[in-house]
Amino acid sequence: xxxxxxxxxxxxxxxxxxxxxxxxxxxxxxxxxxxxxxxxxxxxxxxxxxxxxxxxxxxxxxxxxxxxxxxxxxxxxxxxxxxxxxxxxxxxxxxxxxxxxxxxxxxxxxxxxxxxxxxxxxxxxxxxxxxxxxxxxxxxxxxxxxxxxxxxxxxxxxxxxxxxxxxxxxxxxxxxxxxxxxxxxxxxxxxxxxxxxxxxxxxxxxxxxxxxxxxxxxxxxxxxxxxxxxxxxxxxxxxxxxxxxxxxx
Numbered sequence: 001x002x003x004x005x006x007x008x009x010x011x012x013x014x015x016x017x018x019x020x021x022x023x024x025x026x027x028x029x030x031x032x033x034x035x036x037x038x039x040x041x042x043x044x045x046x047x048x049x050x051x052x053x054x055x056x057x058x059x060x061x062x063x064x065x066x067x068x069x070x071x072x073x074x075x076x077x078x079x080x081x082x083x084x085x086x087x088x089x090x091x092x093x094x095x096x097x098x099x100x101x102x103x104x105x106x107x108x109x110x111x112x113x114x115x116x117x118x119x120x121x122x123x124x125x126x127x128x129x130x131x132x133x134x135x136x137x138x139x140x141x142x143x144x145x146x147x148x149x150x151x152x153x154x155x156x157x158x159x160x161x162x163x164x165x166x167x168x169x170x171x172x173x174x175x176x177x178x179x180x181x182x183x184x185x186x187x188x189x190x191x192x193x194x195x196x197x198x199x200x201x202x203x204x205x206x207x208x209x210x211x212x213x214x215x216x217x218x219x220x221x222x223x224x225x226x227x228x229x230x231x232x233x234x235x236x237x238x239x240x241x242x243x244x245x246x247x248x249x
Contacts, residue, residue: 001037001202001203001206005037006206008033009037009207009210010206010207010209010210010213011210012030012033012207013051013206013207013208013209013210013211013213013214014211014213014214014217015029015210015214016029016030016051016055016211017051017055017058017210017211017212017213017215017218018214018215019214019218019233019237020055020156020182020211020214020215020218021055021059021175021179021214021215021218021219021222022175022218022221022222022233022234022237023156023157023233023234023237024154024155024156024157024158024159024160024178025156025240025241025244026156026214027048027052027151027152027154028154028241028244030048030051030207030211031045031152034047034048034203034207037203039200039203042198043198043199043200045151045152045198046190046193046194046196046198046199047198047200047203047204047207048152048204048207049186049189049193049199049204050190050199050201050204050205050207050208051204051207051208051210051211051212052152052182052211053186053187053190053208054208054211054212055211055214055215056179056180056182056183056186056215057183057212058212058215058216058219059176059183059216059218059219060176060179060180060183062215062216062219062220063175063176063179063180063219063222063223066219066220068172068173068176068223069173069176069177069180071180073169073173074177074180074181074184075184077167077177077181078141078180078181078184078185080138080139080141080142080145081141081142081144081145081181081184081185082145082184082185082188083142083145084141084142084143084145084147084148084149084185085145085148085149085185085186085188085189086149086188086189086192087146087149088145088146088147088148088149088150088151088189089149089150089188089189089192090149090192106242109238109242112235112238112239112242136166137167140162140166141162141181144158144159144162145181145185148182148185148186148189149188149189149192152186154241156178156182157234157238157241159174159178159182160174160175160178160234163177163178171231171234172222172223175222179215
């Protein structure tokens with residue numbers, strides 16, 4: 001890598017870390033970048049996890065310092081996600097990638113209109129927040145973790161939907177818990193990629209510098225500006241991410 005490569009990787013990493021912390025799909029920026037830099041797709045997928053892991057260490061720390069959530073609010077949802085992520089990361093999946101992207105893109109568009117029509121459900125915390133997940137929540141977060149372990153890109157949106165609609169959090173707290181869940185399951189998924197020698201540590205650590213900085217800034221803005229600001233960011237990112245999934249750019 002030369003200095004221009006480092007500048008580009010850190011710059012894209014910053015935007016990815018910012019988007020990942022407030023919404024999701026930052027990996028739609030970093031995965032194409034890593035492949036463009038010459039990494040094989042599977043190595044790019046594994047290398048990206050270093051940045052995701054360290055980004056979420058910063059995000060969780062910042063949200064904790066601002067007293068947005070407690071660890072116990074996320075740990076019960078993180079456990080099924082961890083199991084799913086290990087399976088997802090370890091699968092040798094024979095899947096039509098174009099079909100998968102179209103399905104995800106359709107889900108993201110549906111989520112966009114749902115958030116648009118039901119704003120209050122995303123801005124205010126429910127009066128009843130469950131201390132432990134039910135069977136349905138465990139199943140949902142298991143499959144979200146499996147998807148996250150497999151490809152990561154877009155998983156933040158599905159986690160936010162599960163945390164807001166299923167667990168009753170507002171968007172600010174949901175973002176904090178989402179970052180915690182991704183931190184936990186990414187640690188296990190990364191081990192799978194490392195064991196399969198699909199990680200470029202140098203590129204991953206350079207990318208992590210950008211992701212960590214973006215996560216720090218995003219966590220501060222999320223708490224300072226509140227759930228309404230996060231909702232706008234989420235809506236914008238959903239449109240861009242769905243367009244990317246459909247191959248519009």
